[in-house]
Amino acid sequence: MVCEGPNQLKIRSPLLPERHPVQDFFVCDIFDAAPKGDMASMEHPVFSLSTRPDLRVRRYEHNDAWIEIKPSSDGLATIHDRDILIFCISQLIAAINEGREVSQSVRFRAFDLLTATNRMTNGRGYELLRAAMERLAGTRITTNITSGDKEIMRGFGLIESFEIVREHRDGRMQEIEVKLSDWVFNAIQSQEVLTLHRDYFRLRKAIERRLYEIARKHCGRKPEWRISLELLRKKCGSGSTLKEFKRLVSKVCKDDETSDHFPDYRVRIEDRGGRGKDIVVFESRGSIPSIANGKSEVRELDPDVYHQARLAAPGWDVRELERQWRIWMEMSDGDQPRNPEAAFVGFCKKWNSRRKAPRS
Known part of the structure; x- marks a missing residue:
């Protein structure tokens, strides 16, 4: 029994104090x-x-x-x-x-x-x-x-x-x-x-980093991507004149031709007489693997994980969620997770929170 008044006893919780809050x-x-x-x-x-x-x-x-x-x-x-x-x-x-x-x-x-x-x-x-x-x-x-x-x-x-x-x-x-x-x-x-590419951080020049970002976004896994020099200058946000910008890009192309230093792609200029007609070409080196037949390389999941997935996304077909997860892993260019089971359950939780479960 707990006494009332100024000298009342304080009931100690049966739980230990939370020493490391979230x-x-x-x-x-x-x-x-x-x-x-x-x-x-x-x-x-x-x-x-x-x-x-x-x-x-x-x-x-x-x-x-x-x-x-x-x-x-x-x-x-x-x-x-x-x-x-x-x-x-x-x-x-x-x-x-x-x-x-x-x-x-x-x-x-x-x-x-x-x-x-x-x-x-x-x-x-x-x-x-x-x-x-x-x-x-x-x-x-x-x-x-x-x-x-x-x-x-x-x-x-x-x-x-x-x-x-x-x-x-x-x-x-x-x-x-x-x-x-x-x-x-x-x-x-x-x-x-x-x-x-990890060599992105080794690129010395700012223009090289920006060219790589644009190539990675637009060329991606494709064999080749072309863009006019004028539009490329616009995408780079360069304040240089078109003539000066062409000189800077030409220097990158020349250095890459000599040393093959540009990550994931080869870069060259097709000179078409200037006046905004020049074309910059990015060619894939094949270092970014393409998606093969829509099949994910993530290994088979442990059978026990499907129970956790059903709890995380009640009402959903967990096999269909697994198919969606594997497609998402490929299309989002994600690396293979260290713990595929935990990654799949996390995906199911997010899927369930963003969508209404189908009626049974």
Whole structure:
């Protein structure tokens, strides 16, 4: 019996206290995650190619889509700043493929990001990382481009915020937390991402990185893709004249002809006398495997997992869900999950939450 009054006894719970409450952020702990980029910013010229602060307000229109990018006083986010987003996207996609829950806030060790993206790990490397996060947070975007089947008509940053959680004694960042924008997180949840070659982080020139992104998005698994030099300049977001842009692309083509350094694709220019008629050709090197007869390479699932799938998606035919999952794995260009059972159950949960179960 419990006494009432000021000296009443406090009943002790039969449960131990929750010593480690559920975190509202995702910890990056997958060290071999394949690099991933979101398709929207691979398609559109979101990032600056300049090595100097780019203070231009740019607007890109193509067909019915438009995007306006406004810099902060530090300038537009650069294509090298994009490394931070690629690292975060890669970690979250790898976790989703393992059936783990993810969050819009991502926490990681600065050293892990620097090494994963082939950056310097000295004091200069940490300074550049800090400046990159400031530009990502300061660059504002307004667009009608859909991301994850959602049309966003408001301004937002490439990242909503960042926080340096811990620092070394010498002031270098040790642990960082980044909150991704709705735009990027919607793309992750909808698997609107593509795998990038690891040598992407070894490309020295900004124009090379941008050309690779465009080729990866448009050429993809196809044997060849062609684009006019003028439209390519527009997609790159280059501020150069057409003549200067042709010189820059020609240098990339010449270097690739000599060293075969350009990842996944060969690139060349078909000179048609200038005046906007020149064509840039990307040819697949065959390093990106094509989808064979719609059959997934993911191994057969453990029979026990179908019971978990039925609990995760009541009312659905789990064999049909498995077929949809395998198609989705192929079409989303996803890597083979380390734990296919957990990934399949996670897929079933998301499927059930987004769709009404059929009537029995």
